[in-house]
Amino acid sequence: MKACYQIMQIKEQPYKRIIFVCCNQRENNRECCNNSGGNIIRDSLKRIVKEQNLKDKIRICKSGCMGECDLGVNLMVFPDNIWIKDADESAIDEIAATYILPLR
Numbered sequence: 421m422k423a424c425y426q427i428m429q430i431k432e433q434p435y436k437r438i439i440f441v442c443c444n445q446r447e448n449n450r451e452c453c454n455n456s457g458g459n460i461i462r463d464s465l466k467r468i469v470k471e472q473n474l475k476d477k478i479r480i481c482k483s484g485c486m487g488e489c490d491l492g493v494n495l496m497v498f499p500d501n502i503w504i505k506d507a508d509e510s511a512i513d514e515i516a517a518t519y520i521l522p523l524r
């Protein structure tokens with residue numbers, strides 16, 4: 421396969437960790453992570469990152485559907501290759517303690 425570096429730039433990603441939080445919202449109240457608080461979890465984790473001044477070390481990213489809607493809220497953590505399922509607001513402190521605060 422021929423590389424197509426002429427039309428894009430490739431560089432090493434600058435963050436030590438990236439957490440994707442499914443915030444997918446389905447119409448007609450179908451089961452989805454945002455109905456279980458995806459945006460609340462994402463916003464809370466982002467606030468913690470900002471409060472801890474860790475924006476240069478970790479990104480909290482909004483994700484679309486991860487295909488496990490009945491197990492939401494779903495999060496993926498990289499480069500740890502961790503998939504967190506069935507998270508709710510009560511999990512925010514544990515997620516922060518495990519994946520955000522150690523980067524201080």
Ligand code: FES
Nearest residue numbers: 442453485486489
């Ligand atoms: S809506 Fe989150 S996994 Fe499908």
